[in-house]
Amino acid sequence: MIMIINFFKSSFFKHMLCLPAVILISFFLFRTPATAQSEAASSSSAYPVSVCDSSELVNDARNFFRQKDYLNVINRLESVMYIEKNLSADLKDMLTEALAKQIESELAKSDYKNAASYNIKILSLKENFDFVWLNKLLNIYMLSANYRKTHELCLEILKKQGLLALDNQSLAKIYGKLSVVYATFRDSAKSFESLIEAALKDGDVKTINSYTTLIFPAHLDAKLLFDHAVALADKKMAKEAYIAAYLYKRSAEKPDARAEELLAALLKKDPSLKNTFTESTPSSPAAATSEITSAGVWRSEGDTSMVVLSNVPAKLKNDPSVSGRTGRSSRQAGSDLDMALLRADELFESQKYEDAIAEYEKAKPLAGEDMKKDIDRKIFSAYWHSKEDYIKFAAYSIILIVLAILFYYFNPMSFFNKEQYSLISVAKTLKSGIEAIEAKKYSKAIEDLEKLVDMKLSNTETVALFLNLGVAYYHINSYANALMALKKVLQYDYENIDAYKFLARIYVKTKDRSFKAIEVFSFLINKKMADLEMLKAVLNHNVSQNSVDEFGVQIAGDILAADPSNETAARFIVKYFNKVKRFDDEALKFMEKFVESYPRDVDSRVIYLETLYRRKDFKKIVSECSVLFSYACDNILIHSIFIDSIVNLNKPQMLVSEYQRLAHENPGSIIVNFISQSLNSIIVDKKRMPQVEYALAVRVNFSVCNKCFHLNLNEFNNCQRCGSALKI
Known part of the structure; x- marks a missing residue:
């Protein structure tokens, strides 16, 4: 990848013709995160190899559901959805519950990838926006320590919060998760801003405390929160300063008098700040699970998001993806990678591509092998976007050059011929050429028609042009040019009768008896358009090739109809009768007439004797032989x-x-x-x-x-x- 980029940097303008290859490389190497997410979502779905009837699949799914075999339930119902393109409401509920149960199973096995995939499927089944399952997806990402994915999804939700119409409690959960993510990135300012925003949206102490326990002291020092509170107080942001100081007071390992003093001073200025936080009271199990059971499938005690978040540290200790990160240096390296990637992504989105490349280069040594490939693709994409203006300029230049070349070579208006520079009317020129041929002004016709030879015409116009050119050349005895023009006609209309007629006339006049000439003659004979000379030419060819068949007899008959005294045609028919062993009255009568006309044709008379012998006319044979013996x-x-x-x-x-x-x-x-x-x-x-x-x-x-x-x-x-x- 780096070799490609270096080559691209050094010799872009020298190798503009390589642009198509570079486009292909970028197409295969650069894929957006949305594409990767869709691939991940589709990879976890598997349809049966042989898709059977939908009703059978539904029955199988119900049986498996009763047996609590949720994976097969998912498989069968997805196949039904693939066949029918939709599911009924009860089947959707069954599929959703099966997916929810399978998510619990995957989480129990710490298989967060499949759990996320099943969660995404549930979201795709929902006709309306369902924040509960979206929140659970965020929780799964956090359990798997995939903070970058959590960060991207949270930002996407916040961008569309107006469209999604989220309430303050839901927004508080998003900001709370963002505060934890930024803390893992060691970005204390953004972490505290998100934490304060979560408290402003939902002041439940228990909820906010679940986020602070994940942040302090695992990722950030609580004293930084107090410093942030003091800074906010100096900016006259009393409520934000009060929230920061209050959270620091609850998160600090030891009581801090400075925090007490800051809280007292803020309350003195605005006593209403005391109502910023509320203490949630224990409620009945039904009330505690009201949010979760609204989906109708995932029945667990309490707020699932809080339960999952409170278990994050314990889960991360056993997570194989982070089990190797032991010690302060490993945690620091991981946070530096995430921070560098976060900064690079933000720079990329703000179109600061050169700075984004620098941040990606910093993150690359800290990344694993799999992530390095993804970083390489992002580097290439950033470099590509940074040179987008140059690429567009080069592409437009190439397009203009190609258009100029095409205009130069294929323009019907030649720059070097004033006569052709003016627009030529194809129909008018063709008409004038045909009129000249009818007036027997063949040279004038050729002069007019040659103007259209290099122009791009329709098939009909091309046939008319070259046919009339061939006719004109034929009448001035320029047979070579006529042949070229008429063969051009047959390329566009291979059954053009007029072209075949003039080709045959040329072959007759030039005494061409090649295979191509015989083929043209035979075509016209089959169309009943051949003249006597063509018939004789084909018959003589058959005689020379010793080819005696019905087609030759037909030709010989046509010749005798026009020229009854033609000896070759009559002899051909006699030979045909002998070949097929015809000795009926008609054949005998024809042979007798031929023998009378040509008494010294020994071969024909021998055939006549054989015919008489087959008819057992021995007396006639004796009399014929007496005459025949004389010569x-x-x-x-x-x-x-x-x-x-x-x-x-x-x-x-x-x-x-x-x-x-x-x-x-x-x-x-x-x-x-x-x-x-x-x-x-x-x-x-x-x-x-x-x-x-x-x-x-x-x-x-x-x-x-x-x-x-x-x-x-x-x-x-x-x-x-x-x-x-x-x-x-």
Whole structure:
């Protein structure tokens, strides 16, 4: 803490940018006593981990109350109050009585911290101000030797005495306690002033005597009271002097003739002073406890405040918090600490922060470890308040600098451009730019719209600005600038159709077929807004990627609707039919039309043959193959389909004659000659059944059955004819 303060003292103005960090440190390190008190009050309350039904909690509380288990009663009723946000009058009375009983239990154990916490809870339950319980709280503080807390609470009560409407008897108790507190601080002047004020408010000798027995001789010498009486007499304050002299007479260990003389002289001047004090007479127990039982819960004999105060010396002897303070030096050190802290607090309240820091520094060596931390926080707070003006000045300076920077960089009016220095109407400029585009004055439109690029606009205005900029750049063939502007539009409106249209046109003109271009084309296709060039671009991309799917078929159909002679689209549909194994009439009709239009497309004609084979139209296959062999005689798949079709027609001699003709027409074809020789060897020479042996000539990487030699064009694991497993 001291290191932080020293750093702050030496380099505050050099490190103004550290202000946020210092604020955070002060927030966590400096807490007011009210915050500490609220933490202490809340720490003693504990709610059940699992909150059950309110009625069950109330029943449990009543049972525990009958069993005199007051701690559980408090626990249950506090949970009910937490759930319901309030308590009924009878439950409040039960909670108050349980708290009162628990206070007695804690005092019996000398646990003053918990006793004070329970007392504070009782005060919070009271709807109106209750001085009885406030007085008991002061008594608990005094029992625990917490004179600083007693002092703070008494001063707070006196500040608000007009609002609280305390009677003289209650005020007398406050002043009496203050006199004892000041005596522990070794401040005889304030102690005597408070004692005299208590006597002026309530002249009951027994009550005043209870305070003087605590002050003399434990903390102050009674002779000081006589000197104070003489000083008051010299100031012509007869009544105050009489009270001081009378109290000294009763408190002195030996009779003092000077006190008798001073009293006689004062009475001679004003005989009515004799009635200043009254002797209280013994009363019935009911009368004696009338003040205490007004709370309805704490039933004890006599005035509780007097009983507790009369026991303070005995309690302090056994109090562990002060048991170590033995001897005159220890008591003197404790009183010096309290006095220094008291003076420091008063200086702090009077805004004399430098003097308060000095007093706190004096008190710090006398304090324990826990109290040192509290003193450090107060020192830091005092130093912070002492530099408050400088801190405010620095904070305002930083704010002004930040505002100036923001104004410089984000001001729509540039200081260096006279044209932009005048206010620009966004709507007017946008309108003029759009009108220029409609008039095909694209350069003028760009000049107008560029003025708005660096201005802060709404989303709608930004979209309109960059869309029109992109259109203008597109029409002057500045495709790079157009792309940048249109992509800016999609950042604010990612489904802007106009932006996608012009992007697609740019990609078409620049022949860009990148993934981004295809994505733009596909978006417009889904929106039914693509033109023929975009459809062709996406279809060609699918063909190059060997991607045959329904989306591609849809695109190919759209292309054929606009351009029926498009070979790529028709071929794509043929491939799709083959992929999905479609051999219905519609697919067959489409393939026949395509084959007629493009007779030399071998791949499509092979797909057509496979479709015919699946439909078992063997005669059509034989006639198609006869034509196809004229320019594709080395295609082994065609030979396989051709041979298997003739076999299915059960015309083995036709096999021999057809391949003899093909061998004659294609003498250089190795495959034709091989098949022709094999068929002659099998059918003509050996006279064997062609259905069994013919496939020896065509067994080349096809699904040919090893037993029946059937050519299986469909992708099956077993032969379609005999059912045996296939070996590929």
